[in-house]
Amino acid sequence: MNQQSEMFLFGSTTEIEDLGNGLKRQMLGYNEELMAVKVWFAEGAQGYTHQHRHSQVTYVEKGEFHFTIDGETKVLKAGDSCLIPPHAEHGAICPTGGILLDIFSPPREDFLKE
Template identity: 55%
Template sequence: MPAPAAFFLQETIEVEDLGGGIKRQILGFDESLMVVKVWFEEGSIGYLHRHPHTQVSYVESGEFEVQVGGHKKILKAGDSFYIAPNMEHGAVCKKSGVLIDTFSPYREEFLDKEIG
């Protein structure tokens, strides 16, 4: 991977439509860390899944029913949640909103082309 860019300007970064009312924008990354902004329409679902990355997500806006390791909680703007590597997790958007996801190490599969 080439050296990461120092600055990522929102208007120059592609927003990827993932379908099902979910869009994603990679805000910055290097080999050890990635920050991603994810928009959810009301009713959209981040289906239960797992990955080997550590994840911390911040609820920027909206309301989400988040499930981590079999435990569910309603989270609103200002709340956050932690996901250990390989822990099953998912979310249902109750009110349209945005999550800011951080991953360590970076999600290589999110990069289908270079950014920055």
């Protein structure tokens, strides 16, 4: 990956991508080593169970999320966070609606438009 976001991104003008199924995503910044993403979940929305090669830290900004990482489920609320190691199966359900901040290293190439 040989891309980098602008150095300053403004929430009011940075694109919010509708992913469908009650999920929306906004890029907060990235380079070849790191990526930060804001994700909105509608009430009842689910982040499907998946895995990837990236290390991930997720911070709950708003709402309640039922996170499952490698078969263990915990309820996370605003102010909580979790570490998702590379290749760990993980997913989340948001019964209340909420917002997550996801940090990836290396960046998720699949999130970037060609």
